[in-house]
Amino acid sequence: MAAETRPTLHELIATQIRANGPMSVANYMGLCLTHPAMGYYKGADPLGTAGDFTTAPEISQMFGELIGFYIVNLWQQMGSPKAFTLMELGPGRGTLMADILRVACRAEGFRDGLDLRLFETNPALIAEQHARLEPYGPQWVDALDKVSDGPLLVIANEFFDALPIRQFVRGDKGWHERVVGLDGDKLVFGLSPTPIPNTALPDIVQNAELHSVFEVALAGGEVMARLARSISTQGGALLAIDYGYAQTQTGETLQGVAKHAFANVLSNPGAVDLSAHVDFEALANVATKAGLSVHPLATQAEFLDRLGLKDRTKALSLANPNAATDLDLARARLTDTDRMGTLFKAFCVASPGLTPPGFY
Incomplete structure (x- = not known):
């Protein structure tokens, strides 16, 4: 008897659409990225030259070392607590x-109080x-609570851009949600026929204009x-570095x-990385409601330069001239x-009274 052929993610999505009708862009993204068996983030390592993209930590150790200084500085501002959580969202290879931690654990008492959590x-x-971080006793979590x-210190490098978004398109009679449907067996974009009142969207x-696209990241807000809520109760800060925009706006x-090149978002579901720019103003509004202080958004270049990237580059070059x-x-x-200097932004929210380095 021939082995049973497992349906592809494309086929599963098509079956769901035939049964339930077109799905939102957010539902499509969620299936493509996190389907339990065939989602993009359930597959092989997507990083590096053999993968689909390269992140800042893979470019240079200096990126992480400077963030290590940022972490230690905040930890010391909080009085060097004897017990605290350091959590990374989407930690990649652990690089x-x-x-x-190579930098932060040089501070006396830091390693002893560390509770390392990884959301992956x-x-x-x-x-x-596990191979890189085992000495620090990491724990992998599947829930953010x-x-x-x-106190809780959170790092999120290129995490929020990968969370599902909903898209709305301005029509003659209001906004219509963009959906994913079928043309035969082909996945295609369409619009919900039911308009959403203009007043349901932000004033801005x-x-x-007609045909404008507005993206809403409900998952990122959650x-x-x-x-x-955790930081407001326990103290701490969240640092997110991602590409995005400072103010809520329209734009697709x-x-x-895939393989370091742009790819059709509807082609080959589960094999293509999907992402969208982060609305930092929307995230800031959520944090403000929880009682946190929102610090001035910085470009990645501003953030790293304020933390001493030029001096760190010079010091490493002097120590190893061949690598200069x-x-x-x-x-x-x-x-x-x-390159990455202005496209990527550094975003920080923290307990009132803290002054995060790199933002001033």
Whole structure:
């Protein structure tokens, strides 16, 4: 008897659409990225030259080392608590956290009080995180409320951009939600026929031009709300570094990436990385409601330069002259305006009274 062929994620999505009708962009993104068996983040390691994209921690150890300084500085501002949680959302290969802790654990008492939590779902990446971070006793969590009672420090590098978004398109009679449907067996975009009242959207986009697209990251808001509640109660801060915009606005930013090139977001579900720009103003509003202080949004270049990237580059170059050229190239890649320097933003919310380094 021939082995039973498992349906592809495309086929599963098509079956669901035939049964229930077109699905929201958010539901489609959720299935593509986190389906228990065939989601993008359940598959192989997506990072590096052999994967689909490269993140800042993979470019240079200096990125993580400077964030390690940021973490220690906040920990000391809080009185060097003897018990605290350091949580990373989507820790990749564990490279960033390994670089952070190599610096942070030099501070007396930091390692003793550390409760390291990692929010991750990719089995391949969890294995790499374990290999790099085992000496620090990490715990992997699948819920954002699984933290200890002490202060909470959160790191999220290129995490919020991967959370599902809903899209709305301005029509003659109001806004219509964009949906994913079928044309034969092909996945296609369409619009819900039922208009949404203009007043249901933020004031700033109510008078948008015809055919404008507005993206809403409800999942990102929920993540921020949960973490902000914990930080508001226990003390601490959240640092998010991602590409996005400072003020809520219209514009279509949903994109697919595969093998370091843009890809059709509806092609090959589960094999293409999907992401959208982060609305930092929306996240800030959620944090403010929870009683946290929102610090001035910085570009990645501003954040890293304020933390001493140029001096760190110089020090490493003096210690290892043969690596000086590579170090300068890495610094440029992280901070140049035509690379990651201005596209990526550093966003921080914290307990009132804290002054996060890198933002002033």
